[in-house]
């Protein structure tokens with residue numbers, strides 16, 4: 001299994017040049033490219049938040065705690081006395097950091113449902129909505145953030161899978177196949193829930209039209225044709 005440092009380094013080393021390329025193609029301002037690179041790096045940590053007491057879970061819950069505190073300050077700044085706002089913000093921070101994290105740990109198993117491509121879709125749609133509604137980024141930049149979070153998180157899964165192959169002896173460790181998966185098939189109901197929440201997130205998202213030009217190299221096909229092409233390539237793979 002790749003450790004925290006490897007995951008951060010690889011996610012950053014791949015996200016930063018990709019973000020720079022996106023900026024050079026005119027789909028991000030230099031500032032947005034920095035945000036994209038950060039989103040990709042953060043995405044690279046997300047799959048391991050189901051490992052209790054990992055650096056990833058500590059970091060992510062601290063970030064969410066700070067975010068909760070910040071929102072509390074913004075919300076009550078003008079209506080409550082300062083000391084009360086500060087007290088509320090501290091309470092919000094601690095609430096996320098301890099009881100909510102504890103609850104989260106009770107309901108997650110390492111390399112379970114949250115360590116999958118489906119979970120990456122959820123991470124992406126949640127960060128897209130947060131970028132748009134909380135951080136007030138535009139539609140284009142918000143989709144960029146979502147895309148980079150998905151990219152970073154998928155790099156994480158790939159990296160774990162690569163690490164499960166012992167390169168020197170080409171021996172495959174027992175963890176092979178547990179890292180990069182579509183979903184945790186032993187949890188069908190939870191998987192379905194995850195899929196529905198992700199779809200809801202994408203449905204609630206703003207228009208992605210600003211990105212249309214980014215994929216000009218893709219053939220212009222109707223969704224049905226895409227589906228047929230996909231089936232055709234699957235058939236070729238099987239035969």
Ligand SMILES: [Zn+2]
Pocket residue numbers: 047048115156160
């Ligand atoms: Zn992992």
